[in-house]
Amino acid sequence: MVSLAIQPSLANRTSPRSRGASWCSAKGLNTLLGVDATEESDLPLFRCVQVRSGQSLIRAGQVFTTLFVVKAGFFKTVFTDETGNEQVLGFPVKSELLGTDGLGDHAHVNEVVALTAADVVEIPFTCLGTLASMQAGLDETLLRTVSRQLVHEQLALTMIGAMRADSRMAGFLLGIGQKMNAMGYSSVEFNLQMNRQAIGSYLGMKIETVSRTLTGMARSGLIELHQRQVRILKPDGLRELYRQGPLKKSNITRDDSAAQTQPSVPHQSAQTPWSGLVTGLSGPLRRP
Amino acid sequence: MVSLAIQPSLANRTSPRSRGASWCSAKGLNTLLGVDATEESDLPLFRCVQVRSGQSLIRAGQVFTTLFVVKAGFFKTVFTDETGNEQVLGFPVKSELLGTDGLGDHAHVNEVVALTAADVVEIPFTCLGTLASMQAGLDETLLRTVSRQLVHEQLALTMIGAMRADSRMAGFLLGIGQKMNAMGYSSVEFNLQMNRQAIGSYLGMKIETVSRTLTGMARSGLIELHQRQVRILKPDGLRELYRQGPLKKSNITRDDSAAQTQPSVPHQSAQTPWSGLVTGLSGPLRRP
DNA sequence: CGGCCTCTTGACGCGCTTCAATAATAGTGG
DNA sequence: CCACTATTATTGAAGCGCGTCAAGAGGCCG
Numbered sequence: 001m002v003s004l005a006i007q008p009s010l011a012n013r014t015s016p017r018s019r020g021a022s023w024c025s026a027k028g029l030n031t032l033l034g035v036d037a038t039e040e041s042d043l044p045l046f047r048c049v050q051v052r053s054g055q056s057l058i059r060a061g062q063v064f065t066t067l068f069v070v071k072a073g074f075f076k077t078v079f080t081d082e083t084g085n086e087q088v089l090g091f092p093v094k095s096e097l098l099g100t101d102g103l104g105d106h107a108h109v110n111e112v113v114a115l116t117a118a119d120v121v122e123i124p125f126t127c128l129g130t131l132a133s134m135q136a137g138l139d140e141t142l143l144r145t146v147s148r149q150l151v152h153e154q155l156a157l158t159m160i161g162a163m164r165a166d167s168r169m170a171g172f173l174l175g176i177g178q179k180m181n182a183m184g185y186s187s188v189e190f191n192l193q194m195n196r197q198a199i200g201s202y203l204g205m206k207i208e209t210v211s212r213t214l215t216g217m218a219r220s221g222l223i224e225l226h227q228r229q230v231r232i233l234k235p236d237g238l239r240e241l242y243r244q245g246p247l248k249k250s251n252i253t254r255d256d257s258a259a260q261t262q263p264s265v266p267h268q269s270a271q272t273p274w275s276g277l278v279t280g281l282s283g284p285l286r287r288p
Numbered sequence: 289m290v291s292l293a294i295q296p297s298l299a300n301r302t303s304p305r306s307r308g309a310s311w312c313s314a315k316g317l318n319t320l321l322g323v324d325a326t327e328e329s330d331l332p333l334f335r336c337v338q339v340r341s342g343q344s345l346i347r348a349g350q351v352f353t354t355l356f357v358v359k360a361g362f363f364k365t366v367f368t369d370e371t372g373n374e375q376v377l378g379f380p381v382k383s384e385l386l387g388t389d390g391l392g393d394h395a396h397v398n399e400v401v402a403l404t405a406a407d408v409v410e411i412p413f414t415c416l417g418t419l420a421s422m423q424a425g426l427d428e429t430l431l432r433t434v435s436r437q438l439v440h441e442q443l444a445l446t447m448i449g450a451m452r453a454d455s456r457m458a459g460f461l462l463g464i465g466q467k468m469n470a471m472g473y474s475s476v477e478f479n480l481q482m483n484r485q486a487i488g489s490y491l492g493m494k495i496e497t498v499s500r501t502l503t504g505m506a507r508s509g510l511i512e513l514h515q516r517q518v519r520i521l522k523p524d525g526l527r528e529l530y531r532q533g534p535l536k537k538s539n540i541t542r543d544d545s546a547a548q549t550q551p552s553v554p555h556q557s558a559q560t561p562w563s564g565l566v567t568g569l570s571g572p573l574r575r576p
Numbered sequence: 577c578g579g580c581c582t583c584t585t586g587a588c589g590c591g592c593t594t595c596a597a598t599a600a601t602a603g604t605g606g
Numbered sequence: 607c608c609a610c611t612a613t614t615a616t617t618g619a620a621g622c623g624c625g626t627c628a629a630g631a632g633g634c635c636g
Contacts, residue, residue, distance in 0.1 A: 079442055083531060087446040101442070103435035110442070139427065146434045147391035153441035154367055154389070154398070158375040161448050161492030165624070196583065204449030206625055211584055227583085227633085243371060453592070484615065494593060499616055515601085515615085 022048040024071075024121045032069055032095055032121070033141055047122045051114040057098065058112040064102030066124040067142075070094050073118020074193040078111045078201075088202040089153070091115070091176075091194060091278055094183050100146050115193040159245075160204040167245030168203045169213045170238040173223065175278035177232060188232040195228075310336040312359075312409045320357055320383050320409070321429055335410045339402040345386065346400040352390030354412040355430075358382050361406020362481040366399045366489075376490040377441070379403070379464075379482060379566055382471050388434050403481040447533075448492040455533030456491045457501045458526040461511065463566035465520060476523065480516040530562055 024032075024046040048071065051057050057068060060080055070092055077089040077098075089110060092098055098120065102108040159168055181187035192199070196207040203210070217223045222238055224231040232238065312320075312334040336359065339345050345356060348368055358380055365377040365386075377398060380386055386408065390396040447456055469475035480487070484495040491498070505511045510526055512519040520526065 079446055081446055083533075085446070085450055087442075087449055089442050089445065100435055101439050104432045104439055105436070109439055139431075143427075143431055143434065144392045146431065146438060147388055148393070150434060150438050150441060151389050151392055151397055153438060153445060154375075154377050157377065157441060157445050157448065158367055158369060158373070160445065161375055161489075162373055201449075207583080208585085208626085209624060212624090215584075245371075483613095495615080496594085496617085497592060500592095503616075 024048050029069060029121055029123070030141070032071065033097070033145070034095060047124075049120055049122060051118045051120060053114055053117050056111055056113050057118075057120065058102075058108050058110070060109055060111050062102075062108045064099065064106045064108055064125070066122050067100065068098040068112075068120040068122060070096050070098065071119040071121055073120075074115040075118065076113050076115055076194055076198055078113060079109065080111065086201055088194075088198050090156075091198075091202070093179055097142075097145050097149070100142075100149060103146070115198075163242075163245035165203070165205050165209050166213050166216065167242050168205070169210070169217070170222075170241035171245070172199065172203055172278060173230065173232060174235070174238055174242060176230075177235075179278055188235065190230060192228040192230060312336050317357060317409060317411070318429070320359065321385070321433070322383060335412075337408055337410060339406045339408060341402055341405050344399055344401050345406075345408065346390075346396050346398070348397055348399050350390075350396045352387065352394045352396055352413070354410050355388065356386040356400075356408040356410060358384050358386065359407040359409055361408075362403040363406065364401050364403055364482055364486055366401065367397065368399065374489055376482075376486050378444075379486075379490070381467055385430075385433050385437070388437060391434070451530075451533035453491070453493050453497050454501050454504065455530050456493070457498070457505070458510075458529035459533070459562040460487065460491055460566060461518065461520060462523070462526055462530060462562045464518075465523075466562070467566055476520040478518060480518060483516075527562075 026045055029046055051073065057075065072094060075092045075098065077092060079087045079089055081087070092112070098112050099108065101110045159171055163171070176190060176192065177187035180190045196210045200207045200210045205213075214223070214225055217238075218225040220237075222232070222234045222241070224233055314333055317334055339361065345363065360382060363380045363386065365380060367375045367377055369375070380400070386400050387396065389398045447459055451459070464478060464480065465475035468478045484498045488495045488498045493501075502511070502513055505526075506513040508525075510520070510522045510529070512521060
């Protein structure tokens, strides 16, 4: 039904990236995505491309031809509506999948911009309309990943819709720290790769509020702040800020009329509720 | 790799639904989902179940076993965070896919509640971990549908993050009207199946603001309002309200440094930007 | 150095939440 | 049938969080 095929020549693209091509095997790709590799080959099938800082890897309106997996670097995903308003949707990093918004209608609606120099792996699709039963078990990975992205967006929606500015910022910082940790860096000291504008757009607030919120946290000793360099001094303080968030109080009308009748898993977010607040993949994809 | 299988007995479920079972063929399912049926069989493979008003079709924490397609009725999708705050994520109706949040980690995070009596078709998955190359070409449909849901959430995020209360409400009403229209009802006169609380949660505002916004629209002659019955008198007025929305002004810093180098499709949302504001599927799924 | 950008800080006002009270509706039982 | 209560919706008044406007500080680069 499908056909994941290597397009031998993408040379007709005048896209600003595409230079210095190396290759990546299916096994390597699965490893990168955090999936238990099983029977995948070691043949280098997937093209690796470099992106320069500030460049758009994907543009809105562009026809969908390939997905990307981030190997290194930082990105931002931006949606621009018809009136020219920009909304930052996320800050993808290593091991995250880019371009999934194009799967639905074979056209991208979001722009993906590199915040730093970056490396990505291309996952091309033949544009014949059908895509399915991809080789190497990537199809299940794909579906599950998109589903996770969906859940992440929903979490972000909850945050913007019901929490105050400082709580949102606390969740943002904790989420960034967690992502940094997953990439092998410190979870409490890192460099924000994006400007205040992007943070504000992502969190649904103006840059003045971003600034005030951050300096407020610094003044109260929760964090240390120099430019975009952040050191989290009191993670628990941020956690509390995040949890008490909904001072914009919830109208809880729990109707606990019926008990759980289905087997259920313990509520996943018990330990780190802000998991995935910054971007889709909170952890590697493992088979249950 | 996959295995979409009919689970012969779901009798061990004590779930409140499950009674009065009829059946639905793969072809019928594809038709319902808006996909061009090709070679699908007419054998009734998919179970149809009824849901009573107020019942939960899916609960948070429940293990993922099946997806559902709405045949009739109205639902709401609710996410509840660890502090008990509820966020309404959407109002699915006929032809929409439910339960996709469970694909990622084989556990649902959202609750799906019927707002009215409703009928749904079950799409069961064997829980062996792998799901892929489903029969009847449902796999591509699935992926594209989830991608569309993703785009929808992003649109909702943009609306809540950057627009004012009345603009959000205008977009909501227009979106509801469009869904009603797609279902064969009037797009300008309909009954809101949800209470003010649910609307407010979905739009990120308090119920008092919902009430004030609606009565304000009624007073200015944009709509007529009796209870949950709405008649849109001036669709263009609502459209303008929606478009001028970002009085919470955008910080547009367009850096149009590079020109479009890729083939692009005309910006989809030129005609009805609020498409899909209320729920995922703005139209049937067709091959490009 | 000077221009340009990002970020900060202050003062003010508006939009929405919050609190509180009332009204309209539906469901229940006598 | 009407009283009775619970739920849902409306309306008003007051407060504040955050957007808005304006000015200034700090960093980057030619």
